Amino acid sequence: MELDALRANVRAFHPTTLPTTGKRHAAVALVVADQAILLTRRTTRLRAHPGQWALPGGRLDPGEDAVDAALRELSEELGVDAPRGSFVGTLDDYPTRSGYVITPVVLVLDDTPAITPNPDEVAEVHVIPFADVDVEPRYLRIPESDQPVVQLPLVGTLVHAPTAAVIYQFREVALHGRPTPVAHLEQPVFAWR
Template sequence: MTNSAAAERIRGNLAGFTRIAATGGRAAAVVICVVDDPDEPHVLLIRRAYRGMNSGQWAFPGGKIEPGERAVAAGLREVGEEIGLALEESDVLGVLDDFVTDSGFVMTPFIALTSAPVRLEPNPDEVDSVHRVTLERLVGDDLPGWTITPSGARLLNMPLRERMRIHAPTGAILYQFREVALLGRPTRVRDLQQPEFTRE
């Protein structure tokens, strides 16, 4: 896909999507940052710093919504604070379904588009590393993967490359991004379960 094809594909698919909002938890916002690279359009994923909540876990840039703050503003603020990428509300293409985590957060996932090249400045207090995953990889026929737990639960995972297997909640949001924004399939993910380690 060229950069213009990637942008138009996402915009077109989101135009026919009606999101489902959720309430009742601690509000948070994350941003799926799509970098419109003419060679390899990709999304940005982070590995959280190995300290505090969600230590070392895969995530999108994001965090808690402060009192009185709009969700989209919170998501864009967190992108700037965590990876040093300045985005405007005009860069936001749409919003996916809220995902309620086992730890009690209601995560609102925004999709934002920015042009390459991007200069990133990860905050070492919050981010261990930043990773690029191409849109081509995200629509691979081998995705998603499924794991059966000893209790018989079926857990989604996104095995993107060696040592990069992403579970819910981030994996669920990434899967809905793939299905809705990239493939135009109205897929819901709110019932997907999280493995226990993601609750730490």
């Protein structure tokens, strides 16, 4: 896919923003470089969501917007200092069962960056080609919710929401120009208990 077309698709998308009152506002960096995205696995030593697949991200600091937070977290977690000019747009806010509203920030880099993972936060980093991102999601039902849990088959395993929901919407919006909502897609119980 041509990056100009990807940028145009993301810029044409009108993301849904959710209120953050009573929630913690977070941002994740969906980093595009050389026809691929970056995906991490959190270290098992983290207190919150240990060992889960994630996009670089975290809570907004006072005075930050979602783009500032995504760029800061990308630098802290992967040692990648992306310029603010790499910001293309955002996807829909995703509400988590653990009390966050996540804003996905799409960043497009000219080249694959040198990556230096922070071992206190990141156990693995994977560069996922668009061909692997362009996969059909799997859905399953759980007794705790009337909405389906979304899973994406990536890196030889299943990645769950919220990360799977964000990557799936990226696939739909950026790669195919389809404004597909994902906020209703459920997370597995282990992600919120």
